[in-house]
Amino acid sequence: MGAKTLYDKLWDEHVVRYDDKGTALLYIDRHLVHEVTSPQAFAGLRLAGRRPRRVETNLAVPDHNVPTLDRARGIADPVSRLQVQTLAENCAEFGITELGMADPRQGIVHVIGPEQGFTLPGMTIVCGDSHTSTHGAFGALAFGIGTSEVEHVLATQCLIQRKSRSMLIRVEGILGPGVTAKDLALTIIGGIGTAGGTGFVIEFGGEAIRALSMEGRMTLCNMAIEAGARSGLIAVDETTLEYVRGRPFAPQGARFEQAAARWRTLVSDPDAAFDRTLWFDAAAIEPQVTWGTSPEMVTPVNGRVPDPRDEPDPVKAEGMRRALEYMGLTPGTAITAIRPDKVFIGSCTNSRIEDLRAAAQVVAGRRVADNIDLALVVPGSGPIKAQAEAEGLDRVFTAAGCEWREPGCSMCLAMNADRLAPGERCASTSNRNFEGRQGPGGRTHLVSPAMAAAAAITGHFTDVRAL
Amino acid sequence: MDKFENFTGIVCPLDRANVDTDAIIPKQFLKSIERTGFGPNLFDEWRYLDQGEPGQDCRHRPRNPEFVLNDPRYQNAQILLARENFGCGSSREHAPWALADFGFRVLLAPSFADIFFNNCFKNGLLPIELAAERIEALFRTASGPEALRIAVDLPRQTLTPAGGEPISFTVDSFRKHCLLAGLDDIGLTLEHLDDIRAYEDRYQTQTPWLFPENDPETP
Numbered sequence A: 001m002g003a004k005t006l007y008d009k010l011w012d013e014h015v016v017r018y019d020d021k022g023t024a025l026l027y028i029d030r031h032l033v034h035e036v037t038s039p040q041a042f043a044g045l046r047l048a049g050r051r052p053r054r055v056e057t058n059l060a061v062p063d064h065n066v067p068t069l070d071r072a073r074g075i076a077d078p079v080s081r082l083q084v085q086t087l088a089e090n091c092a093e094f095g096i097t098e099l100g101m102a103d104p105r106q107g108i109v110h111v112i113g114p115e116q117g118f119t120l121p122g123m124t125i126v127c128g129d130s131h132t133s134t135h136g137a138f139g140a141l142a143f144g145i146g147t148s149e150v151e152h153v154l155a156t157q158c159l160i161q162r163k164s165r166s167m168l169i170r171v172e173g174i175l176g177p178g179v180t181a182k183d184l185a186l187t188i189i190g191g192i193g194t195a196g197g198t199g200f201v202i203e204f205g206g207e208a209i210r211a212l213s214m215e216g217r218m219t220l221c222n223m224a225i226e227a228g229a230r231s232g233l234i235a236v237d238e239t240t241l242e243y244v245r246g247r248p249f250a251p252q253g254a255r256f257e258q259a260a261a262r263w264r265t266l267v268s269d270p271d272a273a274f275d276r277t278l279w280f281d282a283a284a285i286e287p288q289v290t291w292g293t294s295p296e297m298v299t300p301v302n303g304r305v306p307d308p309r310d311e312p313d314p315v316k317a318e319g320m321r322r323a324l325e326y327m328g329l330t331p332g333t334a335i336t337a338i339r340p341d342k343v344f345i346g347s348c349t350n351s352r353i354e355d356l357r358a359a360a361q362v363v364a365g366r367r368v369a370d371n372i373d374l375a376l377v378v379p380g381s382g383p384i385k386a387q388a389e390a391e392g393l394d395r396v397f398t399a400a401g402c403e404w405r406e407p408g409c410s411m412c413l414a415m416n417a418d419r420l421a422p423g424e425r426c427a428s429t430s431n432r433n434f435e436g437r438q439g440p441g442g443r444t445h446l447v448s449p450a451m452a453a454a455a456a457i458t459g460h461f462t463d464v465r466a467l
Numbered sequence B: 001m002d003k004f005e006n007f008t009g010i011v012c013p014l015d016r017a018n019v020d021t022d023a024i025i026p027k028q029f030l031k032s033i034e035r036t037g038f039g040p041n042l043f044d045e046w047r048y049l050d051q052g053e054p055g056q057d058c059r060h061r062p063r064n065p066e067f068v069l070n071d072p073r074y075q076n077a078q079i080l081l082a083r084e085n086f087g088c089g090s091s092r093e094h095a096p097w098a099l100a101d102f103g104f105r106v107l108l109a110p111s112f113a114d115i116f117f118n119n120c121f122k123n124g125l126l127p128i129e130l131a132a133e134r135i136e137a138l139f140r141t142a143s144g145p146e147a148l149r150i151a152v153d154l155p156r157q158t159l160t161p162a163g164g165e166p167i168s169f170t171v172d173s174f175r176k177h178c179l180l181a182g183l184d185d186i187g188l189t190l191e192h193l194d195d196i197r198a199y200e201d202r203y204q205t206q207t208p209w210l211f212p213e214n215d216p217e218t219p
């Protein structure tokens, strides 16, 4: 065998067998479960009289439907409540560990996996959720699956898979001050389009990636799915190992050292061949703001809303027209003239401690602008909330007029009570600006945590570097 | 899963790129713990003028006359003609459940999002990628005054528009086999239990931390 990419290594290590057509049975090391995409899978298991093959490899958490206020009161919406209860009942019946709503470790599924050390380098990790790509930041092969596959993993510890093509995105140079992994992710998606990564597993490499913290790497891999990729991947280095060391579910002591020796090999060989390689220049990247209803509809904060008449492709131009109409925007408007009604800091993209610190730094000593009806800060997990409170970040936010909430998906997809009203505009640190994503008729602009905080303070999109 | 049988069906042209799974089935309907009953809420926000909530009787809701699914020409359509990157966004299998529950059996587009594409096959739906020019031409005919009918032949991998020449398409042979035989993936995989066990035995010694249940040293 010649030189291998990181993806080749992870793939080869997990193939149980190939059939005669070259389809692989891929072994799955860890499975994360949440309440929305699992009920029908457990029902299927029950119906067939099957049990989870290795119950310890599963970890469940309710996150999408959980309230971010008054948790002690339970869930008001009966349909949401039933879904969360169903998860608890299914986990109890099948013996799966669940970090329930009252557990201090509860949080967004893609935040708690790494935080608990359940996510480790070299693993295959799946979850019935597209943003499972987040875990690729650890040099793990992680991807989202549908409910039928959730059932398949539970029953067999395997998935039927075909290998994707490989793409390397090299980001050379260093991101400027005030420019974050989120801006990098949005710039890449703006460059290659939301279908640009379809059929690929994308490895992110280069100086700028090496310089990112684990939080930043998770933000970037989280958004790989918005570029259409099956997974995002980042090679293991000392930053990875330092993050993993000592986490509750991670191996400890001598076992950790044994594992770490193996994990250090989880890098693409220097002469490994990729099906496609792209380069980005980190120094040229500016803070980004999306203006449309797809993450690829994005522009630097100092740019303007584009004009569909300048778009030569008629299908694209029509998509832009529809997006602008939905967003209530006119071509040529300066991005900095757009005034949100709400601000949402949270989601599996940007709700980790580093994100909260960055936002708090911007709002510290300032007040949320009068035109902002609500500035919501939702930490990604219980431990993050506790850490932020220990650092006094909660008081920084509340003193500025922001709301400080309990962990969960919250207004990222508005399945709980946190949502936009029709026509409302939101500066959001989440990952999708699709029509109705944050509430029917709601208008979402995706930004980094610092940029969301800057919008909250000034009442319009603002280049955070100038604050 | 039901076996996929050949059929001739009406084509409904949905002329938008990047149709995401939130649009296919909005999130409020994801709270259901069932696998069926999503058809009436397929494309809910585009299809109806009011705000859709779970548990509603959709028959009397005001419909959006502009939306293609409400066009009398496309009633009972079984083939959805779409634009690029159809099914992007969330991994929710509720999207193919809703499409199948509505009555769609074949989806045609220049490209599909990856997870959605996979999920379709698990639910008896056949997504077919065709070249952009081909899709463009189909949009022209399907949007004409008369609805377009296409005969779908999966064993031969052809689509034959009424009065036209057969168009051949590609499909992964394993998936084709499963669709035609109506096979349950789990049952198929469990036939390889010996291979799975052998794999586990091998990796347990190499990477004991991945097997905490048998590793005295992991926490």
Ligand code: SF4
Pocket (backbone or CB within 6 Å): A063, A064, A108, A109, A110, A129, A131, A347, A348, A349, A408, A409, A412, A413, A430, A431
């Ligand atoms: S935070 Fe948003 S994107 Fe992430 S898992 Fe929750 S709903 Fe999905």
